[in-house]
Amino acid sequence: MNGETASLRIRGSEISLGVRAATLGQDVVDVSSLVANDIFTFDPGFVSTAACTSALTYIDGDAGVLLHRGYKIEDLAAQSNQLEVAYLLLTGELPTALEFDAFRRAVLACRDLPAGLYDVCRALPKDTHPMAMLNTLCAALSAFEEIDIDMQDESARREVAIKLIAKMPTLVAMALRHQAGKNLTEPDAKLDYTDNFLAMVFGETPVPVVVDAMERILVLHADHEQNASTSTVRLAGSTGTNPYAAISAGIAALWGPSHGGANEAVLEMLEEIGDIQHIETFLARAQDANDAFKLMGFGHRVYKNYDPRAAILRTSCHEVLESLDSAGNPLLRLAQALEARALEDDYFIRRKLFPNVDFYSGIILRAIGIPSSAFTTIFALGRIVGWIAQWNEMHRENLKIGRPRQLYLGPGPRSFVAMPDRA
Ligand code: ACO
Numbered sequence: 001m002n003g004e005t006a007s008l009r010i011r012g013s014e015i016s017l018g019v020r021a022a023t024l025g026q027d028v029v030d031v032s033s034l035v036a037n038d039i040f041t042f043d044p045g046f047v048s049t050a051a052c053t054s055a056l057t058y059i060d061g062d063a064g065v066l067l068h069r070g071y072k073i074e075d076l077a078a079q080s081n082q083l084e085v086a087y088l089l090l091t092g093e094l095p096t097a098l099e100f101d102a103f104r105r106a107v108l109a110c111r112d113l114p115a116g117l118y119d120v121c122r123a124l125p126k127d128t129h130p131m132a133m134l135n136t137l138c139a140a141l142s143a144f145e146e147i148d149i150d151m152q153d154e155s156a157r158r159e160v161a162i163k164l165i166a167k168m169p170t171l172v173a174m175a176l177r178h179q180a181g182k183n184l185t186e187p188d189a190k191l192d193y194t195d196n197f198l199a200m201v202f203g204e205t206p207v208p209v210v211v212d213a214m215e216r217i218l219v220l221h222a223d224h225e226q227n228a229s230t231s232t233v234r235l236a237g238s239t240g241t242n243p244y245a246a247i248s249a250g251i252a253a254l255w256g257p258s259h260g261g262a263n264e265a266v267l268e269m270l271e272e273i274g275d276i277q278h279i280e281t282f283l284a285r286a287q288d289a290n291d292a293f294k295l296m297g298f299g300h301r302v303y304k305n306y307d308p309r310a311a312i313l314r315t316s317c318h319e320v321l322e323s324l325d326s327a328g329n330p331l332l333r334l335a336q337a338l339e340a341r342a343l344e345d346d347y348f349i350r351r352k353l354f355p356n357v358d359f360y361s362g363i364i365l366r367a368i369g370i371p372s373s374a375f376t377t378i379f380a381l382g383r384i385v386g387w388i389a390q391w392n393e394m395h396r397e398n399l400k401i402g403r404p405r406q407l408y409l410g411p412g413p414r415s416f417v418a419m420p421d422r423a
Pocket of ligand 1: 257258259260262286287293294295296297298299300301302351353356357358
């Protein structure tokens, strides 16, 4: 459809705008030339705005489809693993056995952290929120790693991507250990990516069912197109800041309850509801415009059908809880009853509100033994792969600094009044 144009009639003249075709999904009207006509577009929340081109991830929100480089999330969750998905997102193709082995070795060799970072972590109060710890520790990597990176150099970008994918589990484990008041552990060179992370957190070799559950959670969180934290990484990265700082900005954006912080909020909400017989009260609150309460883990900016990641985690949740014979089962029963009740409620049907990935992930994480305040750090651990792949993709282009404009609604020019003369 390239070559097609759209026209905008405004102030008595007609502006012709190019249309760019997507390989899948929505085409875009290229409005970048409007500034030359002294006019901006207005789209708070970026609901109708594509801010970049990307070939990494595709979401069809109406059909509940999520693809990474064309591969379905269901297939990746069932047959792949986080490092393979990282390779896929970074390079565009699934690796051969040889390529994967080399990539895996490169990542595993970079897991250690500088000794000074352990001191930074120990300096933080133990009751610091784990996302604040992660944010601080990631930004502090800038103090210990080479940050004078040539962003145009593909191999330099790949090296830093490998480092961040490798170090993020060590950073998250460090934050969790510090929060728990335990000694800070170091990576075990004999263990694989996810096994090592769990061993660092819990101080013992994890059982396979826990490793599998964590692996699936990581794969399901690997990337999700231009969400708030990814857009933050891109915006920060567009200034040419170092990647540790850009990722740290992404961690800050992820923390909010409307984004990654929702998994922590879901558990808090389920505990507050407490019993199936209280569901109606909370559903009524969620629908009351004067009540700030929302059904956490429900709704999504893009998915207006089921979130495919939630469907996978729903099944995974059963398997994990049964294998671990977990005390989390009543929570799962409550979550399922809440989901079933909400999905037949006119309010949620009309607004196309369905469970999102965060609705079931917290129940699994709780069963594994991760404290709820640290759930979002696990989201960050999965998402590091997407953040850094998007950062890498962004730097392939000759990019402009991200700099949105505004619709100014403040006062016009006025004379300054000296303080004694003010009313
Ligand atoms: N509970 C109750 N009502 C809701 C919910 C919810 N969880 N989500 C949306 N609504 C309502 C809104 O109040 C609004 O109602 P109105 O039309 O009467 O005003 C309508 O549905 C549309 O909602 P918006 O907030 O406009 O949708 P938006 O796309 O801006 O927000 C978001 C999406 C932030 C995810 C929202 O659904 C939400 O806050 N959900 C709960 C938090 C959550 O689970 N976040 C995780 C997101 S997924 C992720 O980051 C991994």
